[in-house]
Structures are given as C-alpha cells and as structure tokens.
Amino acid sequence: MTNEPTIRSVISRQLERKGYSLHSFSHRSGINRGTLSAILNGNPPKPISIGQLDLITEALEQPIGRYYPLYIEECIDSGHPNRRRLKSFMLRCAEIGELACIEQVLSRLAEDLSYLPMIFAIGEELYEEGRREAAGLFYQSVCEYEKYQHSERLAISQYRLFRMNLGDDAESNLRSATWFEPYRNRLPEDLQLDGLLHLANAYYTLQKWSYVVRFAEELQTLARRIYETSRKTASANPYHELHCERHLVVYYGQGYLLKGSALEHQGRYGEALACVAEYANLSWFEGLNETGWKEVGKFKVWARANRYNLEILNGNEAILPEYIDFLKEHPYEVLPSLRIIVEAANLNGFLIDDVLKEFPVNTDLYNQFPNYYVSAVNKDRYLDLNYQLAMYLLREQKIAEGLEKLIYALKYAVAQKNKEFFMKMVPLFEQYRSFVSSEQLKEYEVLMGEVLKGAEMDLGTHADL
Template identity: 35%
Template sequence: MKDHDLILSDLAREAEMNPGTMSSIINGNRTLSVDQLDRITQAMGYPVGYYYERYVSEYLTEANPNWRRMSPFIHNCARLNKLDCIHEVVNLLMDKLGYSESLFELAEELFREGLYEAATILYENVALSEKKQYSERLAMCQYRLFHTRQGDNQEKNYEAAVQFEIYVDRLDEIEQLDALKDLANTYRSLRKWDKVELFAKVLGDKAKIQYNMEQQRQPSKRENTKKPSFPLFAYWAFSHLLRDEVCEARKDYEKAFQHTYMYADLSWVKETDEITLEWKKRYKEWAEANAYVNKLHAGEISVLDDYVAFFSSRKEETLPGLDNVIEAANRYHLNVDHILSQFQTEILAMRDKHEGVGVYNQQFILERYVHFTCELAVYYLNKSNFADGFTFLLSCLEKSTLINNRSYIIKCVKLYEAYLEYASFEMKAAYRNLIKKVDEDET
C-alpha cells in the first residue's frame, strides 16, 4: 500500500474483497483463507501461489489444523504442482489424530482430476498411518499407488505390482475385479507369464461368481449394487484371453485354442443392452485374431494373408499384428518383405508414438514395440540387410534403455556382437553412445 500509494479501500477493490474484511486481515483480527490470500497476491501483481511457502511456515504451522482451510490449500497446491507445500501440510495433519479419512477422500478427488503426484503424497501418508490395520482404505491407497507408480520404467512397474499384490483381497469384491485385471495387464506387459496366469485365473473365478450372484438378484435390487467398470462377463472373458496369451507364449497352442473358444462363445450372456453387445462383438473379433495368431505360430503359414487382411483394417491391432507376423517369419524363415512394405508408413510412425490405443495401455504398446524392433533387427540381419537391421537394433536398444528392460538390452548387445563386423562406422558410434547411456543408468 505504501509502495503504490493505496488506501485500504483501493487494495480491497483490486482484490475484489470487502474493505471491512481487508481491514480485519491486515490488523490480524481475522484468519486468512487461501482464497483471500490468492486475491491479495494477484492484487499485488504476483502469480497465485507466490506466498504459499510463507503461508505454511508463518500461518499454518502456528494455527491448530483446520480442515476447511487446509483442504482448499492442498487442492490449490496440487493444481500449481507445489508438492513441497503439500508435504509440509500433510505432515502437520498426520501429527494429529482423525485426519486420515479426510485426506483419503481428498486424495480420491485429486486422483479423479488426474493430479496424480499430489494424490500420491496423500495416499502414501494415509497408508503409512494405517499400515498396521487390515482395512479396505489401506488396500485402496495401495491400489491407487500401484496406478500412480505405473510408467515407462519396467523395473519400477514390476516393483509396484509386487508391492500391491498382497492387498488385492482386502478390496471389496467389485473393486477386486479391476485390480486383478490391472495387475494381470502389468505382468502381461512384463511377459511374466506365471504371474499373468495366476491373476487371470483368480479374475475369472471371481467374475463368474459375481455374474451368477447378479443374475440371482431381484431386478429392483440390481440398481443399488456397486457396478464394475465393465460388464461382469467381460472380466471372465478377459481372464481366458489372458490365459490364451500365456499358452501361446509357452507354445502350447492346443490349450491356447481351448481358451480362445471359451471367450469366442458368449451366447450364454443374457443381457442384450448396447454395452453388452459391443463387448460381445469385441471378444468375437479378438477370438478371430488370436485364432489366426495361434495357427500362425503353430506353423500354419496358409493363414498369413487372411491374418494380415484382418488386422490391416483395425488400427489398434496393427502393432500386435506386425509383431506376430515378424516373429513367425523369424521362426519359420519366411519372406515377409511385401507385408513390411505395405505397412512402411505405420512402422515409421510407431517409432515416436507409443501412447495407448483402444484397450491397450501405454506400457503394453511400448513393450510390444520393443519386441517388434528386436524381431525386425533379427529378420533384416539374417537377410544380410545390415542397414535396416542395425537401424532397428539401435532403436530397440534405445527404447529398452528408456523402459529399463534389461532382458532386451542383453539381447541387443548379443545381436550386435554377432554382426559387429558388418556395422558401419556411424552405427558403431551410435551404439557406443547408447551403451554409454545404459552404463550411466546403471550407476
């Protein structure tokens, strides 16, 4: 006010506040809410949040915790990504009893808004305060933390999955279906097939029980029951789709076909609503695709053209489709240059674009792309096409380093050493730079 020659009413007008309220705040006779702080800060020409650190240290630490003031402050900090302030305020609250439930509810709100980093701080603290309790809230915190910890680093994804496993059965029965699906999907992207099989079977058993219970309920009572994210039968079908993939990975194609037939025939599903019909259609298409895949990997090369025609019209199936084709080509020494030429534009676009598509999440797509480039490198190097072979080998090594997948890194190193004599000077230099990056990540 002195610097800008303002009287109290001028400042109040700039801050869009009542002059009496402004007077009480300046004279220390009224508590300062975060909304009032934001208004005054903007009136002074500073961005919102400019005084948040001082607000915590000079006001909140001295006052008794007041949830009506703390909650909007934490929310604002989350939007402004002021995570240090959230840490300080949460520490103040956790020293007092009775704030665990309020923090959890706010964490859920932040999670729904996509403010995951801020939500993680709250979930971690609530989980810590309830770690000795066999509570559903603790399990839910761990489920949310499992979600927020999923990213490109596959080692960390694995650690998060292992940490969450023991909490699944503490969730309510409906929430367990999504949790089991998500766990199985994570292990699927890591190619941990024993784990995929384990959680897929549990998912199928629980989904079948829930579906039968739902059918036995009176129609009037169904409206009041908690609903899962997808139709109950879809979880059961997904469990067999996952087990189909497990059998395929183990080269047990006969058993894989048994699971394919299970989710291909959903005629027993009684519902006829639009969502149900859409899911039944999806599973019928996936069954058709996986039937082609199983036959192709089992050596029935005659299905190749039909399979390519199938996935060429379905964008989300392009990468998995090409990956299956090139894997079969390497296994049975096929020439698929014409197919690779047909999808040249799509293959080039995949290099820098790995977000989720359709039902496939980002982790699945990125891992599948790494597997695809590894198989492509093998394919071209075996054909003495060293330029393309080393290009895809280096791409595989680069992405493997990005997602911290040591298995693929080792495969790339072995493949490079096997064909080292054919590498150009530029390829050798690029390889050394990538290996240097790998070494830096290890230290």
C-alpha cells in the first residue's frame, strides 16, 4: 500500500484550499461540471485526458506539466493501459520538454514487448516533427528491449541514434559509427543509402581511410542496384518510392568521390584518378530532375578540383596558376583545395607564399560556405589545413608564425577531441620547443593541462561503469 498522493487527491486539496466549488471551477476551467464530478468523485472515477489535465492545471494557476509525474499512474493504471491515452501523454510531454516523465513511462512499458511497435512509431513521429531529443528516448528503448536483432525497427532506431549523436566530438562520433555499423545492411534501401553515406563521412573525418573505402564501395553498389532496378520500372519518376535525403545520383557520385578522396590520402593517386573519372560527367544518369542536374553540376566541378589536387600532389607545380584561377571562379572550393595545395607544398618542397596571400587562412575561410559540404568534413579540412600550414611555415623558417599556427591547430584538435591530429602535432611542437616564446609555452602548458584533466575524467567515468 502506497502513501503517495494520487492526482485526484492533489487536485481536490487544491480546489478546497482555493475555495472552489465544482460549479465555480467548471466555469473557470471550461470543463463541464458533470465531467469534473465524474473525474473527481466517480466510482470508479472517470479517466482524465491530458487535455483536461492541462485545463485543470492552468485553472489552478500551476505551470503546465506540474501534475504530469502523478498522471503517469492515470495512464498505467492496470495490466492493460489505454494506448491512446499513453500516446497522447507522451507526445504532450515531448512538446513541453517533460522528458523525465517519458523515461518513467518507457521504463514501465519495457517489460511488455507488445508495446515496442507503439514506442517505435511514436519515436518516428517525433523525429519527423524535429523533436530529436525526445525521439531519442523512444529509439533507445527499442534498442534496449528489442529481442529480434534483425528487426527493421531495431536497425532504424540504431540509425536514428547514430545520426543524432554525430557532432563535433570525434571520440563520440567513432563510438556512434562503430555501434551503428553492424545494422547498416538491415535498413530499408532508402535509409541504407543515407546510412552508408553518413557512415563513410564519419570515418572520413576520423581519417579511417580503409573504412571510408569499404563503405563508399558499398554505397556505389547499392546506388547502382537501385538505379538499375528503377530503370526497369519505366516510371515517369523512377525514384518516386525512395524516401532518402538526396537525389539518387548523389549517392552514386559520392560513393566514387569518397573512395577517391580516401585513396588520395593513402597516396594511391592513380586509383584515385580512376574514381574521379566515374563522377566527372554523370549526365547519363536517367531520371534527373532540376535538383539532380544541379548535383551533376557539382560533381563536375569537384572532379575538376580533384584532378588539380592529384596533379599538384604528384609535384606538378606548374599547374598552380590554372588552379588559382579555378578557385577564384569557384570560391566554395577554396577550403578543401587550399588544404591540398599546402600539403603538396610540404610533400614536394615548393613555395606557395603568393597563394597564401591570395587566400588567407582564417575562420572566414571555414564560415564562408557552411552548408556546401558536410559540416564535420569541413571542420576536419580546416583542422588539417592549419596543421599543414604550421608545418609549411616551420619548414620555411618562419618559426614564430609557425608555432602560433601550430598552437591554434592544437587547440582546435582538442576542442574537436581529434586524437589523430593531436598525436601528430604534439611531437612537432616538442621538436621546436627550444624556439617557443614564454607566452606560447604557457598557452601550450595550459592546453596540456586541460587534456590531462579531460583524460582523468574519462578514466573516472569508465571506472564507474
């Protein structure tokens, strides 16, 4: 027997304390007097709808949601809770941000697997409405309690969580990608396209080039299969049944573009050039609408830029003037291309001071076209650019400027929790420690202190698990 107050006892006490009769409170709340009586005094009492509860709460001059924790028992009052009332309650909780109540309800429902379809459906509804934080609670519940590991709703839930968890934290992104990876082929084909594209992009930012190649190839294969199947339908719009984020041509082209970029980072320039040829002219792709043709145009520009990249990485310094003219014509290509130019200068030992005067490396370079490329990819490129530029300046004996740029890049790597770049830059700093100013040394030591503190906190967290 519990001594905790019920929602009806709390409401009745509030009415008595404020001196309301059922008649006066009916007028104040807008709820019929007979309905109020049935709710508060009926035997058994009439169930309260979430809309009625909000009206009562407002009439009592309490914040909406004040009685939601007590209302949970109203929803789960028997062995067979009213599903419609449960759904209305949880959607309302999501609307006003009462996520703790959602967690309580889900923990109560988890014992009965028959509720998983409803839980998943609510998660999907909230996801479509843009209420991602609340939706995540429903997807997490599916992931925890779904016993059929090959179920489609489990795969979709894992995919949604993967997408929602991607952010600026490289370590977190790696965990999210690793966790989602086994479920990628269990998704419906349209979501599988998006899943593979985002998975490849995630590993790209983590510089896991062999993984990028693997998932890019899977993306190529899937996009081509869907394309060939769609062509056979002879439909006016062969892709009308796909519910993916982009036009099909994007997934086909990105499969080759991402693979080529990964091969380029591995120094496999000939293989990378073969990939460039595959997306340089996609005008043959059937079913292109206005959006599709715009994407084809983008791939054509990217192919031209990447050919320049491969030429300059191979040491063809003579192509620089032509490349610079291209970048002036396509300024949104400056960030990715300038990174390659500085890297090529470091690899091949040529000077690019005039290029750096033409395209200064600053935060404006990153912020100029934030939506043209995947944000996480741009951040990775910006970090790599600053690291490459630090090496270039140090090589050219511009020590103070190079160390300043190196410390800036270190700070950026720490902020992004990017271990790969961090582990490259610390030895480089130590190599030039004897040239460091007292102010730069202080900045570096403060930064290392933050890193050590973060590592200790991580150890403490893992120890508690």
